[in-house]
Amino acid sequence: MKIQGKSYRSIWEDASGRIMVIDQRKLPHRFKTLELNQWQDTAAAISNMTVRGAPLIGVTAAYGLYLAICDASNDNWLLALKKASEALQNTRPTAVNLAWALRQQMLSIHASMSKKEASERLLNNARQLANDDISVCKRIGESGLKLIREIANRKQGGVVNILTHCNAGWLGCIDWGTATAPLYMAHHEGIAIHVWVDETRPRLQGARLTTFELGQENIPYHLITDNAGGLLMQQGKVDICLLGTDRTVRNGDVANKIGTYLKALAAYDNKIPFYIALPSSSIDWEIERGSDIPIEERDANEVKQVEGQGQLGIDRVSISPDNAAVYNPGFDITPARFISGLITEHGICKASEAGLLSLFPDLNKS
Amino acid sequence: MKIQGKSYRSIWEDASGRIMVIDQRKLPHRFKTLELNQWQDTAAAISNMTVRGAPLIGVTAAYGLYLAICDASNDNWLLALKKASEALQNTRPTAVNLAWALRQQMLSIHASMSKKEASERLLNNARQLANDDISVCKRIGESGLKLIREIANRKQGGVVNILTHCNAGWLGCIDWGTATAPLYMAHHEGIAIHVWVDETRPRLQGARLTTFELGQENIPYHLITDNAGGLLMQQGKVDICLLGTDRTVRNGDVANKIGTYLKALAAYDNKIPFYIALPSSSIDWEIERGSDIPIEERDANEVKQVEGQGQLGIDRVSISPDNAAVYNPGFDITPARFISGLITEHGICKASEAGLLSLFPDLNKS
Numbered sequence: 001m002k003i004q005g006k007s008y009r010s011i012w013e014d015a016s017g018r019i020m021v022i023d024q025r026k027l028p029h030r031f032k033t034l035e036l037n038q039w040q041d042t043a044a045a046i047s048n049m050t051v052r053g054a055p056l057i058g059v060t061a062a063y064g065l066y067l068a069i070c071d072a073s074n075d076n077w078l079l080a081l082k083k084a085s086e087a088l089q090n091t092r093p094t095a096v097n098l099a100w101a102l103r104q105q106m107l108s109i110h111a112s113m114s115k116k117e118a119s120e121r122l123l124n125n126a127r128q129l130a131n132d133d134i135s136v137c138k139r140i141g142e143s144g145l146k147l148i149r150e151i152a153n154r155k156q157g158g159v160v161n162i163l164t165h166c167n168a169g170w171l172g173c174i175d176w177g178t179a180t181a182p183l184y185m186a187h188h189e190g191i192a193i194h195v196w197v198d199e200t201r202p203r204l205q206g207a208r209l210t211t212f213e214l215g216q217e218n219i220p221y222h223l224i225t226d227n228a229g230g231l232l233m234q235q236g237k238v239d240i241c242l243l244g245t246d247r248t249v250r251n252g253d254v255a256n257k258i259g260t261y262l263k264a265l266a267a268y269d270n271k272i273p274f275y276i277a278l279p280s281s282s283i284d285w286e287i288e289r290g291s292d293i294p295i296e297e298r299d300a301n302e303v304k305q306v307e308g309q310g311q312l313g314i315d316r317v318s319i320s321p322d323n324a325a326v327y328n329p330g331f332d333i334t335p336a337r338f339i340s341g342l343i344t345e346h347g348i349c350k351a352s353e354a355g356l357l358s359l360f361p362d363l364n365k366s
Numbered sequence: 367m368k369i370q371g372k373s374y375r376s377i378w379e380d381a382s383g384r385i386m387v388i389d390q391r392k393l394p395h396r397f398k399t400l401e402l403n404q405w406q407d408t409a410a411a412i413s414n415m416t417v418r419g420a421p422l423i424g425v426t427a428a429y430g431l432y433l434a435i436c437d438a439s440n441d442n443w444l445l446a447l448k449k450a451s452e453a454l455q456n457t458r459p460t461a462v463n464l465a466w467a468l469r470q471q472m473l474s475i476h477a478s479m480s481k482k483e484a485s486e487r488l489l490n491n492a493r494q495l496a497n498d499d500i501s502v503c504k505r506i507g508e509s510g511l512k513l514i515r516e517i518a519n520r521k522q523g524g525v526v527n528i529l530t531h532c533n534a535g536w537l538g539c540i541d542w543g544t545a546t547a548p549l550y551m552a553h554h555e556g557i558a559i560h561v562w563v564d565e566t567r568p569r570l571q572g573a574r575l576t577t578f579e580l581g582q583e584n585i586p587y588h589l590i591t592d593n594a595g596g597l598l599m600q601q602g603k604v605d606i607c608l609l610g611t612d613r614t615v616r617n618g619d620v621a622n623k624i625g626t627y628l629k630a631l632a633a634y635d636n637k638i639p640f641y642i643a644l645p646s647s648s649i650d651w652e653i654e655r656g657s658d659i660p661i662e663e664r665d666a667n668e669v670k671q672v673e674g675q676g677q678l679g680i681d682r683v684s685i686s687p688d689n690a691a692v693y694n695p696g697f698d699i700t701p702a703r704f705i706s707g708l709i710t711e712h713g714i715c716k717a718s719e720a721g722l723l724s725l726f727p728d729l730n731k732s
């Protein structure tokens with residue numbers, strides 16, 4: 001997608017083969033790219049949130065192992081890789097995508113390979129991982145686009161108003177994003193859309209990243225507080241809700257950024273379609289229902305302090321009494337009955353076990 | 367209620383007769399009281415948000431007219447009062463309570479009075495207005511206390527978990543508050559309660575003021591983002607929701623701080639009682655249903671910038687792109703069907719025209 005008129009991915013190789021990323025910690029206030037020169041740079045980028053989002057973290061780690069072998073000597077490269085892989089895994093121990101990407105890389109090589117052979121394999125895998133993610137997002141976009149096109153047709157050229165929460169955008173993937181892919185495709189096709197962007201407290205990914213993404217692509221949007229969406233739906237100002245997810249379980253319940261459930265309730269009360277976009281890799285077939293998903297509690301300072309652009313640069317202000325007690329759950333569960341459908345790279349299905357199995361028949365086992 | 371162990375009202379006369387208020391702009395980071403010495407000080411305090419909340423604004427303006435007559439000469443005091451009244455009205459032109467308090471004051475005096483007589487009248491009225499508000503809040507508290515007591519009995523001494531939004535507290539009234547009055551009374555009675563405090567974006571009245579109020583009274587609470595309440599209700603961690611309102615209309619629909627509707631939906635979905643506390647003065651008998659209430663749109667900077675305690679004092683940080691478009695509606699409408707009951711100074715009734723008329727039979731006219 002575009003930034004300052006130029007097409008970017010969230011991670012890329014530049015003309016001289018350097019691995020580059022966007023420093024997402026400084027967005028939307030400053031746009032800065034960063035070279036990842038050694039595997040240690042990739043570990044730092046993951047742990048200090050220079051890069052974020054499951055797919056981007058996975059691809060960054062995959063490139064990290066390629067960088068690790070480049071710096072290793074010809075005879076101990078496998079040991080160097082094992083050490084790097086372990087260190088990368090420890091940057092975000094609970095990130096499933098990260099563990100998966102590292103495992104794929106390590107499984108693709110073996111001791112009998114030359115260092116050159118192994119390093120080519122690791123580079124190709126990293127590229128493939130990035131391209132696969134882009135392809136998945138594109139196919140999600142094409143499915144979601146149909147929904148937007150239908151609404152545009154029904155409104156006979158009237159603007160299609162879409163509400164989204166958090167950032168299920170291309171900055172957390174490699175390109176297109178998940179929930180945002182249909183928006184970009186609709187806009188590129190000339191459909192008039194307008195996006196309501198939930199700011200998404202506490203970490204404000206909507207205010208910081210989704211606004212930035214949409215603005216750079218010249219898609220009209222309004223930033224709103226997380227409190228405002230219900231009123232907008234009551235007033236008929238939302239045609240469809242399109243959100244991402246961290247995890248979809250077997251019965252179609254969805255775990256997503258805290259606050260998603262409230263928007264689903266409002267959409268349901270006002271008969272507004274509520275769709276979740278997801279790569280099939282985020283389906284957790286092992287968990288039967290949403291209430292079985294453990295809820296991560298996050299740091300109190302995410303709530304007590306707000307970060308942003310101050311007079312002297314990026315700064316933080318405290319918004320509550322210093323000794324305030326805080327409870328900060330990271331996501332909530334939206335029951336399947338409030339979800340109009342799941343948009344995957346294999347098409348759209350009902351949010352139910354039967355719906356999921358209709359798209360993924362090979363997984364028809366209990 | 368207490369601050370630093372000492373009982374306060376939000377506006378009071380000190381031992382030497384000075385009119386004092388709390389500078390609420392600096393809360394919760396600094397507690398500072400301020401003398402209102404001339405009527406111009408009261409106008410400034412209202413317009414710059416040193417004082418806020420409908421009842422407190424009304425009482426402050428009423429004291430303002432008393433201060434205006436004190437400074438006027440013996441022969442032109444009525445003209446001086448008229449000028450002051452007009453200027454005070456213009457500090458917050460849409461504040462119904464402010465207009466009402468000023469009108470009551472002006473109607474209570476007439477040209478044939480001596481300045482001394484008129485000034486005594488104005489002072490007594492201001493005191494009476496403050497005392498009336500306290501009495502209303504106290505009666506709301508007594509009604510709401512019954513609900514909490516019932517839950518405590520049912521839970522056999524288990525902690526009663528109450529969720530609230532914004533600040534319907536004593537700082538915006540004179541004492542007790544509306545939605546908070548039952549909490550203070552339950553706590554004083556020894557009932558174990560715990561409060562979930564919505565931070566209440568954009569102006570963060572929950573994070574700033576409700577936390578401060580509860581902390582100073584030693585009531586256990588946790589500050590949460592506005593997004594979190596739905597999850598807490600799903601998890602059975604909320605026993606009752608208690609909120610205030612700006613305006614209740616004839617059919618029982620309620621206008622309150624943006625985000626209230628989302629909490630009402632979540633309470634309804636999880637079968638949790640959802641009550642609104644209100645003084646009968648905020649019932650608007652002229653409006654038939656909530657959808658007829660005009661929604662005030664507020665300044666974009668309330669969303670784009672967050673104010674708080676920075677390293678160098680009270681500061682602001684920008685959380686979105688500088689050119690971000692913002693929509694910032696001030697309140698939303700909660701349909702009566704999601705409201706378990708209205709808690710008024712005359713008791714609790716159903717959120718319906720019949721319910722309201724059962725408490726206020728004299729108003730049984732269409």
